[in-house]
Amino acid sequence: MFWINFLNAAVLSLGHMIRITKVLENVYVLKDRAGCCANLVVGKDRALLFDTGSGIDNLREALQDITELPLIVINSHGHFDHIGGDCQFERVYLPKEDFPILEGYHTEILNRWIRELTGEAVWPFLASPKEWKCIRPLEFDSFDLGQTPCRIIPLKGHTAGSVGIWIPSFRLLLSGDALTPVMCLNFQNHLSGKIQYETLKQIQNLEFDCYLTSHYETLFPKSLTKRMMRCIENSAGKKFRFYQYPHPPYAKGWIYLDSLEEEPVALVLSEEEKRQADLEINKG
Numbered sequence: 001m002f003w004i005n006f007l008n009a010a011v012l013s014l015g016h017m018i019r020i021t022k023v024l025e026n027v028y029v030l031k032d033r034a035g036c037c038a039n040l041v042v043g044k045d046r047a048l049l050f051d052t053g054s055g056i057d058n059l060r061e062a063l064q065d066i067t068e069l070p071l072i073v074i075n076s077h078g079h080f081d082h083i084g085g086d087c088q089f090e091r092v093y094l095p096k097e098d099f100p101i102l103e104g105y106h107t108e109i110l111n112r113w114i115r116e117l118t119g120e121a122v123w124p125f126l127a128s129p130k131e132w133k134c135i136r137p138l139e140f141d142s143f144d145l146g147q148t149p150c151r152i153i154p155l156k157g158h159t160a161g162s163v164g165i166w167i168p169s170f171r172l173l174l175s176g177d178a179l180t181p182v183m184c185l186n187f188q189n190h191l192s193g194k195i196q197y198e199t200l201k202q203i204q205n206l207e208f209d210c211y212l213t214s215h216y217e218t219l220f221p222k223s224l225t226k227r228m229m230r231c232i233e234n235s236a237g238k239k240f241r242f243y244q245y246p247h248p249p250y251a252k253g254w255i256y257l258d259s260l261e262e263e264p265v266a267l268v269l270s271e272e273e274k275r276q277a278d279l280e281i282n283k284g
Contacts, residue, residue, distance in 0.1 A: 018053075018062040021217045024170060028066055029217045032057040034117040036081040037214050039174050041167060043145020046070040050165055050174045051214055052092065055084025055124045056114055072143060074152075075135075076176020077159040078102060079187060080110055080249075082214060084124070086134055093138040095161030101188045102130040113248030138163065153206070155179065157196030159189040166206055173203070173211040179225060180213045181263050183232075184245070186253030186270040193269060193277070197232045200225050224263060231258035231265045236277075243268055 021029045026042040034054035040063065041048040047069045052059055063071070073089045075082055078098030086092040107125045114124055129135065142151045153164045155178035165174040177184065183196055203225060210219040240254035245268075254274040257266045269277065 018057050018059060019217075020062065020065065023212065023217070023219055024172065027170065027172065027212075029212065030059060030062055031217060032059070032085075033120070034081065034084075034114060035215070036084070037217065038085070039212050039214075040066060041145065041148070041150075041165075041170075041174070042067050042069065043148035045144075045146025046072060048143075048145055048150060048165065049073045049089075051076050051082040051176060052085030052088065054081050054114055054117065055087070056118060056122060057085075058088070059085040060088045072145075074138065074163075074165065076155075076164065076174070076178070076214060077162040078189065079159070079177070080105055080113065080129075082176065083129055083135070084110075084114075086129070087127075087132050089134055091136055092134050093140075094135050095163050096137040096139070097161030098159050098189055099137070099161075101159070102128075102135070104188060105129050116248055153203070155199050155203070157191050157199050158184060158187070160191055161189070164203075164211075166208065168207060171207065171209040173206065173208045173222075175211050176214050179203075179211055179220070179228070180215065181220070181224060181228065182255075182266045182268065183228060184251075184253075184268045185273060186243075186245070186251045186268050187249065190270060190273075192273055193232050193235070193267060196267075197229060200229045200232070220263070224265070227259065227261070227265045231256070231267050234258050235267050240269065240274060 019031045028040040030038045032053040036053040038053050039050040047067050073092040075094040078101035106128050110125045111123045151166045153166050155162045155164045158177045162178040235256040240256045243253045243255035245251045253268045255268045
């Protein structure tokens with residue numbers, strides 16, 4: 001209880017410096033100073049908040065500019081730039097498969113990463129995420145916002161627990177980082193390119209026209225996911241280049257750039273995944 005009260009006191013001191021972009025009727029992107037986005041979908045009876053950003057800004061206050069409906073808050077996955085604002089809310093649901101990520105986060109490194117992302121002398125984390133009582137395991141697969149049914153869709157690849165939210169009435173899919181055009185399979189709790197490909201293949205059966213990711217304020221067409229599938233297909237036997245992610249957590253890997261067009265599409269593999277792919281090619 002002490003930590004909850006202490007964290008809540010800290011949240012009250014955060015400024016509301018979040019940029020709000022309306023992308024569809026009743027659908028918003030909220031971007032904080034660290035460049036991290038949360039998605040808000042407003043229904044008739046309650047609203048969905050998908051991800052909570054880095055935690056540097058007062059997301060809860062920003063939401064009041066849009067709606068005062070009760071919230072259901074869900075994390076797309078467990079990376080720090082998606083769970084940072086969780087302690088601003090009473091209850092947040094995180095996929096169970098990503099709980100191990102929380103064990104590797106400590107206040108010192110998280111605060112340092114936020115300062116590096118913003119260039120400001122801020123310390124938003126007073127306790128490590130594994131101590132936050134607000135985070136609960138995601139154990140349901142559907143819910144309704146009031147005349148707006150939503151379904152939780154497994155999107156494994158970027159992490160083992162990554163999920164999206166499919167909203168059929170909006171013909172929209174919220175995807176977190178799972179469907180980002182530069183597919184990063186080199187961060188904590190990542191899976192293989194093969195599993196990423198299966199995820200992309202499975203969502204082709206979902207009826208949606210566009211989707212949102214967690215680092216863009218614009219919608220992507222569903223057709224982009226087919227380019228992502230081709231990228232994985234084309235990467236076999238192709239040249240990958242060493243890659244260092246330029247922002248926290250500075251993960252290293254190997255990148256294959258498949259195509260540019262309107263939006264670059266690429267695949268980033270971890271060292272171990274790249275080594276395994278090379279072994280399979282040599283065996284063949």
